[in-house]
Structures are given as C-alpha cells and as structure tokens.
Amino acid sequence: MKESIIIYSFSSIAEQIAQTLQKKNYHVIIVDPEEDSLHKAKKLGYETKRASLMKDENIKKLNLNDKSIKAFFCLSDNKNINLFVTLSVRNLIKDIKIITVSFSQDDNKTILLAGADKIINPYEIGALRIFRLLHKPYILDMLDNILFSESNIEVEEITIPKDSIYDGVFLSELSIIEDCNVILLGLQDKEISDNFIFYSKGIDHKLDAGDTLVVLGESHHLQHFKELIFKI
Secondary structure, three states, rough: OOOOEEEEEEHHHHHHHHHHHOOOOEEEEEEEHHHHHHHHHHOOOOOOEEOOOOOHHHHHOOOOOOOEEEEEOOOOOOHHHHHHHHHHHHOOOOOOOOOEOOOOOOHHHHHHHHHOEEOOOOOHHHHHHHHHHHHHHHHHHHHHHHHHOOOEEEEEEEEOOOOOOOOEEHHHHHHHHHHHHOEEEEEOOOOOOOOOOEHHOOOOEEOOOOEEEEEEEEHHHHHHHHHHOOOO
C-alpha cells in the first residue's frame, strides 16, 4: 500500500509539491475548503476532500493517526491560517510529521513553536537555487535528479529498530553498506543531538536502536539494505 501525504490548501506552491510527491509514488490527498481549488486538484489526478481545517472536528475526520499517512503539509497563502492549522493539528495529533510554508524569517520561529517539524520558505529556496545554478550547476542537476525526477536513485532515512542485529554495532563493522551497494551519507543519534552527523567526519559511531541512517543508492539496493537492517 502506498504511503499517503495530506496537503491542506491547494496553493501554487502546493501544486508544485504535490507533483513532486506524486512522482515519488506517494498517494497525495488535497484538502481545501474551496470547490474551485478542489476541481483543479481533481483534474490533476489527486484525491480531494472538501473541508476547512479551522475546525477541530474536520481535522479528526482526516484520521491523521493512520500509520499509512507519512506527513501533513500546511501550504496556505495565508500565514494566519498556516499558524492556526499547524497549532490545531499538533494539539490533536502528537506524532504526525507537519511541514508548513512560511514567507518570512519572522514567521519561522512562531510556526515551529506552534508544532511544525519543518518549514518551507519558497523565497529562500528560490534564492538558493539561483546561487547553485550560477555557481554549482552540476551539483544542482544531481540533486534535482535524485530528489525531484523519476530516477531510481533515492535518499532514504532508515531508523535502527529495537532488537535489530545491528543494534550495538559500530559503523566500521557494518559491512552490509558496501555489500548492498549503497552510500552512507550520515546519521542522527537523538541521544546525543538532533543535528545530522556526516559520515565523512570519520566518526566510528556505535549504532543503537532509534539511530537514523541516511543512505543513497538505487531503489532495489536500498530495499535490500532495509530488509537486512530490519532483520531481527
């Protein structure tokens, strides 16, 4: 079964994000109170639900606790709506990943305090892409191919499960990385910090249940790697 993404408000940035997510094989569900927006989304092939998430009962009807729902995006052009809906969703559902659009640095902190896990600032992203296009065009092409195209090269986050045979193993002993033909980019150890640790720093980290590995490779190689990691 496909993992689902729920997007609230079919704005222009929502349309771009939905297209990318659909190419990455997610089931995209568009929620919007306006019939015109839903009609446009439906013509593009997305499942749609008409609802205003300014009401808690409508948020509850989305069943965001369902394990098949990967994330909730709040992408209205109205910053007050984004703030209110982010706060409401986080208050009702503690574990859902929330990604919210923000249009200024001043709003970023407020939206994060409201419960968003990640902020999308289209102006900052646009400026960064222009810089990379001018100064690092090959890197930009590579990142676009990995993240936004239908290429079979993927970046995957894999969390070490409890009782995994790799719980307590040092990275230097993790021979399956080379055996599976994947590249380890780094990891996050929440016991130490929320910061990402790049593998290139040469740290021989001891893995524990809950550590998250970030790896790069072809889809079928990543799938095989995950099967070995989750082997208990």
